[in-house]
Amino acid sequence: MTGRRRVPWLALGIPLLVLAGAVAAALLRTAHLALPACPMKAYLGIPCITCGLTRCAMALSVGDWARAFHWHPVAVVLCLASPLAIVWDLHRAWRGRPYPDLADSPAARLGVAVLLLGTWLLQIVRGI
Numbered sequence: 001m002t003g004r005r006r007v008p009w010l011a012l013g014i015p016l017l018v019l020a021g022a023v024a025a026a027l028l029r030t031a032h033l034a035l036p037a038c039p040m041k042a043y044l045g046i047p048c049i050t051c052g053l054t055r056c057a058m059a060l061s062v063g064d065w066a067r068a069f070h071w072h073p074v075a076v077v078l079c080l081a082s083p084l085a086i087v088w089d090l091h092r093a094w095r096g097r098p099y100p101d102l103a104d105s106p107a108a109r110l111g112v113a114v115l116l117l118g119t120w121l122l123q124i125v126r127g128i
Helices: 009-031 039-044 053-061 065-071 073-095 106-126
Strands: none
Touching (some): 009 073
């Protein structure tokens, strides 16, 4: 491996995403704007797989982790795991290593699909 430094995209992107979400949530709160309705829920009567993410982000922006977990549990788990991803990415970039290839495993794909579908079913059952 060459001594060339790699760009830590996760370590740069995650804080920028958090900052953008906090600014958007603050704007929604201060302007007293209504949250946009989910088109899928409006037309089909069932929530989409991302229903609750906006309210989850708004709850996280004021530090209400319990309410955020209610709105979208997977998003909260990803938020809690993001410092680990940032540290891993900085270490990877410092060592000059490229990002590893994505797992080409049917089991990994099935696991992600089960996680997403399970979250979606949870949102449907809870009426989010």
